[in-house]
Amino acid sequence: MSGATAEVEPAVPLGVGQNATVRRVGIGVWTVVLVLLALFPLVVTNPTYTSIGVFTLIFMACANAWNGFSGYSGYISLGNGVFYGTGAYVLTYAALRLNMSGGWGVFWLVPLAGIGAAVVAVPFGFVALRVRRHTFVVITIAIFFVFQLLAFNLSFTGGSSGLTPPTPNWVGATFNDPFYYVAFAVLVFSILLFWGVRRSRFGLHLLAIRDDEDRARGLGVKVLRVKMIGFVLAALVTGMGGAIFAYFVGQIFPQFAYDPVFDVTVALMSFFGGIGTLSGPLLGALLLEPIEQYLTIQYSIGSVYLIIYGVLFLLVIIFMPRGLVPSIGDGMRRIRVNRTQQSAPRAAGPPVEPSRPEVPAIADGGQ
Numbered sequence: 001m002s003g004a005t006a007e008v009e010p011a012v013p014l015g016v017g018q019n020a021t022v023r024r025v026g027i028g029v030w031t032v033v034l035v036l037l038a039l040f041p042l043v044v045t046n047p048t049y050t051s052i053g054v055f056t057l058i059f060m061a062c063a064n065a066w067n068g069f070s071g072y073s074g075y076i077s078l079g080n081g082v083f084y085g086t087g088a089y090v091l092t093y094a095a096l097r098l099n100m101s102g103g104w105g106v107f108w109l110v111p112l113a114g115i116g117a118a119v120v121a122v123p124f125g126f127v128a129l130r131v132r133r134h135t136f137v138v139i140t141i142a143i144f145f146v147f148q149l150l151a152f153n154l155s156f157t158g159g160s161s162g163l164t165p166p167t168p169n170w171v172g173a174t175f176n177d178p179f180y181y182v183a184f185a186v187l188v189f190s191i192l193l194f195w196g197v198r199r200s201r202f203g204l205h206l207l208a209i210r211d212d213e214d215r216a217r218g219l220g221v222k223v224l225r226v227k228m229i230g231f232v233l234a235a236l237v238t239g240m241g242g243a244i245f246a247y248f249v250g251q252i253f254p255q256f257a258y259d260p261v262f263d264v265t266v267a268l269m270s271f272f273g274g275i276g277t278l279s280g281p282l283l284g285a286l287l288l289e290p291i292e293q294y295l296t297i298q299y300s301i302g303s304v305y306l307i308i309y310g311v312l313f314l315l316v317i318i319f320m321p322r323g324l325v326p327s328i329g330d331g332m333r334r335i336r337v338n339r340t341q342q343s344a345p346r347a348a349g350p351p352v353e354p355s356r357p358e359v360p361a362i363a364d365g366g367q
Contacts, residue, residue, distance in 0.1 A: 117239020
């Protein structure tokens, strides 16, 4: 059929409207999750489970903060335990110096602890952020152990004897509830903060650094300044989480305040859920931290969860290397594309084979 053409309507791509729908669904799901978390202590009154809930909320906030810098910038930090421990010591030391009695008043020191951790992040970042990614990892580990050694040897930290914050005067089955809701407030603050970062021009600068730092610098991005601000924001939230931890457990020691397992844990939670995504670290912490706490409480073996973490991490790397959230998102997109292609209207009449361009013959002996 010479000159015949068949007008076939193309499949509709995943455009802005569909992306907006996915985004609205994600916001709706996490709104429901946050409402359920807020109601959790009202429904579950067992102190063991509310204790697990407190640690889960703390690690959700800290993993989200870790991802807010490392996931967006591509600089993998294994030194965020510095900010966690600093927040713990700032709250405890300030409460003791102010002669505060246990109660709600101590929670007013949580923002102060976050600010203290953010202040520590400035010289930390000034040293570490001047190098590139692999060297950055090594420097963060080295600085972490420097802070741990300082905590063992300085007098105001209590040395190896540690410090004891004021004891709350709450009793009964609701003892954990104040800690739970303050941790929940820090979590919400963390979500709103890094959600705003991701959707801002500053967040685009962080992502540009992750993709190609030299090109971002060539396009006018103030690379060191952007990295420093992201690093400080992550320290702020992590320090607040460490402060709640110190007040909740009732005593801090250098090896627990500055715990290398903390750095591995928040990184693993982010990788497990999906590093660089908004929901991945939150989901990773929500799934993994209760498992850790349950195994530790139930079997009194603190290292079992590390084995489980390792197995889960290997499975995710092998089968879902981008993490849970990106892998689930890719699967949903493939399903939508298949449905769109199947529902696309087809042209009437028999299918027409596309014309093929004439290929010149090759002479015998030619190449």
